[in-house]
Amino acid sequence: MNKAAMNNPASAASAAQESGEIRLVNVAKQFGNSYAVRDINLTIPHGSYCCLLGPSGCGKTTILRMIAGHETPTSGEVWIGDQMVVGKPPVERGTAMMFQSYALFPHLSILDNVAFYLKMRNVGKEERRSQAEEMLRRVQLHHLKDRMPAQLSGGQQQRVALARSLITNPKVLLLDEPLSALDEFLRLRMRGELKSLQDELGITFVHVTHTQPEAIALADMVVVMDTGRIDQADTANMIFDRPKTPYVARFMGGQNVLTGKVVRAGNEPMRLKSASGVIIETVPASFNMGDNVSVSIRRDRIGFARKSQASTEAINELSGTIIATEYQGSYVKVTVDVGDGEPFVANVSDDIYFRDPADVGDAVTMSWKPENVHILNKVDTGEAGASFLDDSH
DSSP, rough: OHHHHHHHHHHHHHHHHHOOOOEEEEEEEEEEEEOOOOOOOEOOOOOOOTEEEEEESSSOOOOHHHTTTTSSEEEEEEEEETOTTTTOOGGGGEEEETTTOOOOTTTTTHHHHHHHHHHHTTOOHHHHHHHHHHHHHHHHOGTTTTTTTTGGHHHHHHHHHHHHHHHHOEEEEEEEEETTHHHHHHHHHHHHHHHHHHHHHHHEEEESSHHHHHHHHOOOOEEETTTEOOOOOOOOHHHHHHOOOOOOHHHTEEEHHHHHHEOOTTTOEEEEEEOOEEEEEOSSOOOTTOOOEEEEEGGGGOOEEEEESSOTOOOOOEEEEEEEEOOOOSSSEEEOOSSSSOOEEEEEEEHHHHHHHOOOTEEEEEEGGGGGEESSOOEEEESSSSHHHHTTT
């Protein structure tokens, strides 16, 4: 809050009322005997870009709809600014929602589509058309104001839907998979436009997606969900580089997960030994001999060489057979069958890989440095991860 608001109670109250901060307190939503979400406690700061990320059915859209007022929580509280909004209709919440389908009126011009919500609020014709034209200029579509939706491309239709959502000057814009219907080129372009627009407007954006790169590129805050619960809420960098759980490490697609028992502890670098005999060394940590510990290693921090087997009692080495290679432009994704558990993946820079390309069926040994081993907060139970769709490549 600024100093003027602090010195002026009326101004302070007004600032709180205009805040787009969102707080979910002990929120649960039940459908029949099943919970879509449960034990949700989350604060989304005013003016941030937050992505709710997770696979289909994890509860992210249910949370969005409860913020919007299209679903009522079974229990818990939803706050926007200083208002507890459970029970309030959508129009009284200071939110606007942009749907995945865009839901444009096919019989109205682009200008009238954008002005529609103002018409429903009894704003005069000239005033609403003036505001709609200004909003179309902001999304660079004013020159198409007289066209019908069917005459626009997918990207143009999306920008019309965005302009229509913003015309009421909401405190919070809610976006439900807004980029999923676009091709890859348009998706990347609109990603940049969304972030630029959010920076310009300074309001809170809450964006639902199942695509990891989309969340990482856009969000100040990423909320990773799993079966109706939040597994981790943090900055994009922390979510990707310092995941807290095996689930987050796997789902974000950039990490390999290993589990072992502590065989050396104390002030020395900690060592783990996996069930298959792999010795993993990392920094000193507060664990006891015999504890089970899970760690993750970033795919792009792994080297590999043509060796059929790691040396006896080798540290931070793992051997296996290549089962897939995928060229990704700046790197090659090399997937290796290590004989037990899930495959191990190394993202090898293209210049290193093509000096001596490996192929499917080749035996390789992968290695990593102790400082690149990240200790996870939870121990891998083996119940999740192997079947995740890896949208991040």
